Amino acid sequence: MSAMAIAPPLDADDVQVWEVRLGRVGRDVARFWRVLSEPERSRARRFRFARDRRRYVVMRGVLRTLLGRHLDVSPARVRFGRAARGKPVLAEPAADVRFNVTHAGAVGLVAFALGRDVGVDVERPNAAVDPLSLAGHFFAPSEVARLRSLPEEQRERAFLECWTRKEAYTKALGLGLFLPLDSFEVAFGPGVEPALVAAADPDADGRRFAVLGLPAPRGYVGALVVEKHTPDEAFSFVGESAECLAYAAVRPDAQGR
Numbered sequence: 001m002s003a004m005a006i007a008p009p010l011d012a013d014d015v016q017v018w019e020v021r022l023g024r025v026g027r028d029v030a031r032f033w034r035v036l037s038e039p040e041r042s043r044a045r046r047f048r049f050a051r052d053r054r055r056y057v058v059m060r061g062v063l064r065t066l067l068g069r070h071l072d073v074s075p076a077r078v079r080f081g082r083a084a085r086g087k088p089v090l091a092e093p094a095a096d097v098r099f100n101v102t103h104a105g106a107v108g109l110v111a112f113a114l115g116r117d118v119g120v121d122v123e124r125p126n127a128a129v130d131p132l133s134l135a136g137h138f139f140a141p142s143e144v145a146r147l148r149s150l151p152e153e154q155r156e157r158a159f160l161e162c163w164t165r166k167e168a169y170t171k172a173l174g175l176g177l178f179l180p181l182d183s184f185e186v187a188f189g190p191g192v193e194p195a196l197v198a199a200a201d202p203d204a205d206g207r208r209f210a211v212l213g214l215p216a217p218r219g220y221v222g223a224l225v226v227e228k229h230t231p232d233e234a235f236s237f238v239g240e241s242a243e244c245l246a247y248a249a250v251r252p253d254a255q256g257r
Contacts (some may be wrong), residue, residue, distance in 0.1 A: 032061020119172030
């Protein structure tokens with residue numbers, strides 16, 4: 001995200017996902033530092049490596065900057081709280097703006113929506129990780145079987161698809177580590193549309209949440225999970241504006257059906 005990128009208006013049927021290239025915003029660190037709260041600055045100081053500290057400052061600064069534009073307040077005035085299970089929320093929301101943040105390596109994603117929960121995740125391959133071994137510890141048996149059935153050269157990306165969709169779902173629910181990854185199932189793999197196949201909570205199944213793959217820089221895999229307003233609501237990727245990757249809701253009645 002460039003320093004001067006403008007956040008387009010956030011409509012009720014929109015979901016905005018901003019891509020942040022953390023390696024390109026070094027000159028913005030000082031500016032972002034000034035808008036952080038003292039607890040955020042304290043956390044930044046605890047990072048052992050300067051690179052990790054800069055990335056944290058940039059991600060928090062971008063989040064505050066974009067929220068400030070959506071709420072029409074200065075970034076430094078944005079106040080955060082925690083939901084029951086620890087998910088960050090706005091402490092003093094002027095509007096029902098909901099958000100989620102993730103980053104891996106030099107890429108970050110920030111998602112926003114009005115009146116609907118969102119979860120976002122991005123990951124990159126790790127040569128030290130054996131996809132089948134890790135899947136055996138965290139994925140549902142059917143997902144492990146699906147991964148095992150794929151040719152070896154397809155497993156790494158398929159594993160990341162499954163992992164990011166699961167992480168995004170737990171974050172949309174606001175449960176994070178409180179929801180075991182093997183307690184629900186997602187669709188993934190070559191030629192397979194993202195979807196929630198089976199949910200741990202019947203009230204949080206595919207009728208309530210949409211699962212989407214996200215465009216991501218080469219070598220990265222991203223996922224977005226969005227709460228639906230109606231069971232038949234679907235989402236489609238509608239394009240990019242600067243560093244904003246936009247998804248918009250498409251309802252059957254909007255197409256004259």
